[in-house]
Amino acid sequence: MVTAVTAERDAVLAGLAGTPTPGGTPAPPETPGPAAGDPPVPGAVEAVVTGVGPAAAAAGTAEALTRARAEGRPFHLVLCAGIGGGFVPHAPLGSVVVASRIVAADLGAGTADGFVDVAELGFGSVAHEPPADLAAEVALAAGALLAPVLTVSTVTGTAGRAADLAARHPGAGAEAMEGFGVAEAAARAGVPVLEVRAVSNPVGPRDRAAWRIPEALRALGDACAAAARPLFAAARPGGGRRAPRPGRPAPGTPS
Numbered sequence: 001m002v003t004a005v006t007a008e009r010d011a012v013l014a015g016l017a018g019t020p021t022p023g024g025t026p027a028p029p030e031t032p033g034p035a036a037g038d039p040p041v042p043g044a045v046e047a048v049v050t051g052v053g054p055a056a057a058a059a060g061t062a063e064a065l066t067r068a069r070a071e072g073r074p075f076h077l078v079l080c081a082g083i084g085g086g087f088v089p090h091a092p093l094g095s096v097v098v099a100s101r102i103v104a105a106d107l108g109a110g111t112a113d114g115f116v117d118v119a120e121l122g123f124g125s126v127a128h129e130p131p132a133d134l135a136a137e138v139a140l141a142a143g144a145l146l147a148p149v150l151t152v153s154t155v156t157g158t159a160g161r162a163a164d165l166a167a168r169h170p171g172a173g174a175e176a177m178e179g180f181g182v183a184e185a186a187a188r189a190g191v192p193v194l195e196v197r198a199v200s201n202p203v204g205p206r207d208r209a210a211w212r213i214p215e216a217l218r219a220l221g222d223a224c225a226a227a228a229r230p231l232f233a234a235a236r237p238g239g240g241r242r243a244p245r246p247g248r249p250a251p252g253t254p255s
């Protein structure tokens with residue numbers, strides 16, 4: 001699990017452990033945490049705090065993945081999580097967005113005709129695709145919007161740039177600064193990636209005083225508590241191909 005700062009890490013770990021996010025809502029007992037047979041919490045999770053921005057996020061994620069593999073305990077899922085800016089009106093303050101795509105939104109060149117991304121320039125790709133079924137399952141469990149999350153190196157601070165991003169990425173839910181870096185590292189290691197963002201501020205004119213960070217951190221923790229089960233199942237070896245839980249027959253099993 002990768003975050004930019006320690007406050008985000010603590011919120012996610014509290015949620016995954018099924019404990020109340022500091023100042024937040026205790027998760028109801030039937031929803032959080034792993035089921036019998038799932039790995040323990042939080043020992044099954046390595047939390048990596050990388051610092052802000054895609055480069056730091058890529059370096060920190062790559063280092064953790066490489067070390068884990070060298071030590072014979074490879075990871076099976078990378079979760080990039082934190083707060084982010086929400087695109088109005090899809091993602092209001094305090095809501096949560098699960099990435100359907102993780103898009104490098106300002107990796108490219110400015111031209112007389114506007115921004116051209118590196119894929120259009122012929123240099124690789126500007127998007128990573130989380131496993132669609134898993135992203136949808138996590139979004140459903142968390143009560144989150146499933147939508148593209150943009151990665152930017154510069155926080156949007158004007159209405160003009162917000163409108164430009166929204167026009168170039170219809171349906172975008174959120175922007176943040178680490179997802180694409182984390183996803184690049186995960187892709188090179190062959191490990192699936194998810195991104196979850198809780199909205200602390202609208203994408204638009206800069207008003208740092210209006211950021212609602214504590215509320216977003218609570219929403220992030222609550223979302224991770226609600227989605228802990230599919231997240232832990234996917235993080236097991238063979239992730240996503242889940243064994244039926246005791247007492248719950250596999251689909252299609254005669255009763």
Ligand SMILES: O=C(O)c1cccc(C(=O)CC[C@H]2O[C@@H](n3cnc4c(=O)[nH]cnc43)[C@H](O)[C@@H]2O)c1
Pocket residue numbers: 004005007008051052053082083084085086152154155156175176177178200201202203213
């Ligand atoms: O000051 C604090 O207590 C605090 C606690 C948690 C996180 C922070 C951050 O400032 C983290 C920076 C982080 O936030 C993401 N972010 C949030 N809003 C936006 C946005 O509108 N556009 C881009 N990124 C955003 C980003 O991923 C940064 O890493 C402070």
